[in-house]
Each structure stands twice: as structure tokens, then as C-alpha cells.
Amino acid sequence: MKEEKTTEKRAKIEEFKYLQISPRDKSWGLAVTTVGFQHVNPGEEYPISVHPDGYNFSEGERRVLNEYQLVYITRGSGYFESASCSRTKIEAGTIFMLFPGEWHTFAPDPTTGWDDHWIGFNGSIIDDKIKAGFFTFKNCVFRIGVDEQITNTYHNVLKIVESERKGYQQMAAGLAFSLIGRVYYENLNHTFGDSYMTRVINQAKAIMKEDMSGNHTLEDIAKSLDISYSLFRREFKRACGVSPGQYRQELKLIKAKELLYSTNLSIALIADQLHFECLGQFSTFFKKKTGLSPLEYRKRATK
Numbered sequence: 001m002k003e004e005k006t007t008e009k010r011a012k013i014e015e016f017k018y019l020q021i022s023p024r025d026k027s028w029g030l031a032v033t034t035v036g037f038q039h040v041n042p043g044e045e046y047p048i049s050v051h052p053d054g055y056n057f058s059e060g061e062r063r064v065l066n067e068y069q070l071v072y073i074t075r076g077s078g079y080f081e082s083a084s085c086s087r088t089k090i091e092a093g094t095i096f097m098l099f100p101g102e103w104h105t106f107a108p109d110p111t112t113g114w115d116d117h118w119i120g121f122n123g124s125i126i127d128d129k130i131k132a133g134f135f136t137f138k139n140c141v142f143r144i145g146v147d148e149q150i151t152n153t154y155h156n157v158l159k160i161v162e163s164e165r166k167g168y169q170q171m172a173a174g175l176a177f178s179l180i181g182r183v184y185y186e187n188l189n190h191t192f193g194d195s196y197m198t199r200v201i202n203q204a205k206a207i208m209k210e211d212m213s214g215n216h217t218l219e220d221i222a223k224s225l226d227i228s229y230s231l232f233r234r235e236f237k238r239a240c241g242v243s244p245g246q247y248r249q250e251l252k253l254i255k256a257k258e259l260l261y262s263t264n265l266s267i268a269l270i271a272d273q274l275h276f277e278c279l280g281q282f283s284t285f286f287k288k289k290t291g292l293s294p295l296e297y298r299k300r301a302t303k
Helices: 002-011 023-027 124-131 148-163 168-189 196-210 218-224 229-240 244-262 267-273 279-290 294-301
Strands: 014-018 031-040 068-082 088-091 094-098 103-108 114-122 141-143
Touching (some): 014 148, 023 168, 031 148, 031 168, 068 168, 068 196, 088 141, 114 168, 124 168, 141 168, 196 229, 196 244, 218 244, 229 244, 244 279, 244 294, 267 279, 267 294
Antiparallel strands (some): 014 031, 031 114, 068 088, 068 094, 068 103, 068 114, 094 141
8 A cells, every 4th residue: 555655646746648650640730749747846856757768868968859849847947958049047937849850958956846847749730830930949938927728738638648549649739739829829929927916826826736735835835936825815816716725625626526537546545645634524525515425426427
């Protein structure tokens, strides 16, 4: 049991998938090659896992890929450098694009670590957009802010490719292309970060979504964003209609439903993973929100 629990805790800080591309996938015009995320703690070795040949690299090493990637940083800071882009400081809310055939290197600041999401893709569709000048080798860093919808896109692609259902590549490619368009649009219009408080709230929501285990209190999150908790709570509720605590509870409910439906984890282990003090507390919370006990929900959802 102890070994199983350790595995679950590790899974919460990183998850990734590398994909085989068929000739039919290529004919679609865009294919996803890889997608994933990782939570890198301050001082932790980067990257935190070994990746396939051609993808893996160590800090300071120059890597060359045969694909495009969009890498999104939602917490912490670090640096990025490529053959066409001089060494650039990267902060939360930044997306940078990697180009096939061009060397690059990047890593988090060891004092902060970072949360990074990535998606790789190839195909004639993106090649045409590069040729048309929508993205360039020199203009490859986009400071568009931390946004929950963008983070959700990365996680949704990951869920789709893990299912490996028929047509999953085309569905994943559609989301990848929507992400490419979103980055282009937000970079042009600068709609993110119109106000300091908007940036704070968006970043706090992203942190809460990544931190489902509840390792950080709401006070800790406010402190990390350099804002008093009382102001953070008031502005969050004004902007979102619910308090930060209520928002986190709704995230836990969504995750609990997902785990009950799509995994065989014991209810006790789900309660522990979602940072409830005990199984009874989790069962009371879940029944109050849904009208069903966790076991009743699992039985109905998996019929």
C-alpha cells in the first residue's frame, strides 16, 4: 500500500505522453507528437524524468527537435534561449514556441522551480502558417498571462491521447490548432493582463488546479502572488462569484468525480489524494454536493 501511495503522489506532479504518427495522421495536416506537464519544485533536478531519445536534455544543453512545440509556464520563473532568440527571462504566464531544426535550451530558476506544460505537433498546416509569417523564429516568446482555459486545453489533449480511441489524433490536433490560434490572438490583442488583479486571479486559479493535493494553503498562494489574503479573497469573489475556498472545493469535486468514474482507486485513496483528513470527511463532502455517497456515484457512473 505504501508503494501505491508513493506512485499516486508522483503522478500528481508530472504526466506526459509521446505518440506514434501514422501516414493517415499525417494526411490530416496536423498531428500531435507529445503532450505533458510537470511541477518542478525549487532546487529539483530538471527535467524530473528521463524522456525518449531526441527529447531528453539536461540544463544548459542545446537540444534540437524535429517538431514544433508550445511550452507554457504557469508558475515560477526561468530562462529560454534559442539560435534565433537571445537568453530571455521567463515568468509565469509565458508561452514560448520551439521550431524544428533549431537548437534551444531552457530551465527553471532553481530558487523558484516552475510548472510547465508542453504540446508538440507537426504537419503542413503549421508549416504553412510559419511560411505566411504568423510566427517567426525571432518572435517566439509570448507573455500572455496565466489563463485557466489555456491550461485546460493542455490537460484535455492529454486525456484524449491517453484514451487512444479511434480518431483521437484528429481530436487532439484540433485542440492543438485552437491553442495555436489562441496564442496568436492573445499576443496581438494583449487581452490577458489588462489589470494587475486579473493576472493575480488567473494565476491563483491555475495554481489551485495544479495543486489538487492541497499542499499550498490559500494564504500561501496569496503570499506567493505578493498580495494580502484579505484583498485576494475579496477580489477573487468579486471576479468569480465564489470565494477562493469555494472554487477549490468545486475543483476537488470535479476531480473526485473523474477519479471515481475513470479509475479503480479505492475511495480511501481518492480521499487521501484530494487532501481530505479522513474518508468520512470526504464522504460527507461528496454527498452534500451531489446527494450521493462516493460509492453510490461510482456504481451509477460505471453502469
